[in-house]
Amino acid sequence: MENQMALSNIRVLDLTRVMAGPYCTMYLADLGAEVIKIEIPGSGDDTRKFPPFKNGESLYYCNMNRNKKGVTLNLKKPEGKALFKEMVKNADVVVENYRPGVMDKLGLGYDVLKEVNPRIVYAAVSGFGSYGPKHQRPGYDIIAQAISGIMSLTGEAGGGPLRTGSAIGDLVGGLNLCVGILAALNARQFTGKGQRVDVSLVDGLVSFLETNTQRYQVDGRQPERMGNRYPSAAPYDSFKAKDGEFVIGCGNDKLFALLCNQVLHRPELVDDPRYDTPVNRLANEAELKVIVEEWSTQHTIEEAVEAVLAAGVPAAPINDIPAVMNDEHIAKAREMFLDCEHPVAGHLRLNGNPVKLMDSMPRLRTPAPTLGQDNEAVYEGVFGLSPERLAELKDEGVI
Incomplete structure (x- = not known):
């Protein structure tokens, strides 16, 4: 089909919040996947409360959650668990970024869901991964930057360690999760089965240490902070x-x-x-x-x-940021800033997608959903619930 998007045949159930997980599912949605973002009724993704705001809407949330459909579902209620399992039957991917073990406690971990749908790709990103002696530690971006060694390398010579200016640990984690999902979907083509994808923020940044670990092996010394210099070339x-x-x-x-x-x-x-x-x-x-x-x-x-x-x-x-957002090459030719109209926030400029598939280009199709915006369209139109059943679930606080 002409102009068909690369992932238009993939349905994703998105349980993620904040940055690493939503960044991954944003990539999938930009590339055409049907991403159904599932949020807690009444509150939603944590970042709905994160600044900056426009007309009361979080632009943090709007940037990370464009091109997604939005529904609400309480996974702690038995009816919510049952409904989620029904959704899994007709999905390709489940993505979550809870602390390891949370989905198992809910009775919705991979071992359960693969019995519901053996083809499901179950992808999780967390601070330290799902196994290892530190796997239960909480993990935010700054934790990953610190413990991975990246902060020890960042800063001026003679100065203290610095966190990078963006949440690189979360963003790398989201990218790695996206790569893992795409690899698992391809593997499913010849195995017929899904699998679990496990990504750690810390692992991602350790993989970004590049030559610094090699230099340490040569002379046994911690690499020094070098400001803007590079240890392999000059000037x-x-x-x-x-x-x-x-x-x-x-x-x-x-x-x-x-x-x-x-x-x-x-x-x-x-x-x-x-x-x-x-x-x-x-x-x-x-x-x-x-x-x-x-x-x-x-x-x-x-x-x-x-x-x-x-x-x-x-x-x-x-x-600086104004220069980037007005750069003829970056902002215009490469479309790294995209205009959209949000029903509440109004006109927005969102960050573009850096992956350019020349025959199935990523597109900005819809703004980020308001909380529960697509409950009716998804539950009735996609998963076949009746209006009466939908009303019951709403009255019971399930959605």
Whole structure:
């Protein structure tokens, strides 16, 4: 079918809240999956109370939950459990981010649900995963950043450890959960069975330590915080200009030669034994930075970036949020900010999806649902409940 979305044949029951889980199911929804977000009656996802707000609606919630249908269901009530099991019979994926064991206590863990539907993919993300000596510890993004080692690497030289400016632990966890779900759905094609996907925020950030663990194995020392520098290349850092700072990324000998010859006009640096190899440049990067800034401080950020790029060397301004949201390439050509109309919040600009499937492009189809917005459409239209039964469940506090 022309313009059919990549995951339009997949139905997801989304029990997640806050960020890691909703970020995963947002990806699935953007790519066309029918995502049914199931929330607690009367209160819903925690982030409905998180700022910033517009017309009383949380934009935190709106950004993470677009393209989803919204229903309410009380899983603590027997009728709610029974209804959820009926929904599982006609679903492909269940996603949750409760602390490990919560769904088992509710009688709705994977061992139960796979008997209801052997093809169900059951995906869970938590701070420490579902097994291991720390698996029962609570886990938020800052906990994952701290215990994974990422915070020990982030910050200025000589300064204290820093959390990154966005919730990278949650976001990486959500991405890993999405990858796991897609892999399990593919495996189901040849096994005929679903499986359980277990993702830990901590594991995700440990996998992002990249060369830092390798450097520790070489010399047995904790890698030092380096600010904006990079331990494998130089000059690869932020540099001062007349009106602020910008970045240059010289990742190899060829780029360094271009920088020296065409930008700094210091061709003698190319063969200088202090700078002639990546290892030597790293050993002497402090004095190399002084040399670069002798040139860059004579120019504005725009002038410096244009000169470096004209030489074929990677460079960029350090954009603030307004600059990013108005960037012609990012915001317009790549559609990384999307306009939508929310029934309560009004006009919104939401973050776009970075995955561009050129024949089945992700789309913003609907704004985030208000609490219980789609109860009737989903329970009656998708799962076949009668209006009378729906009214009974509402009176009983099940939905």
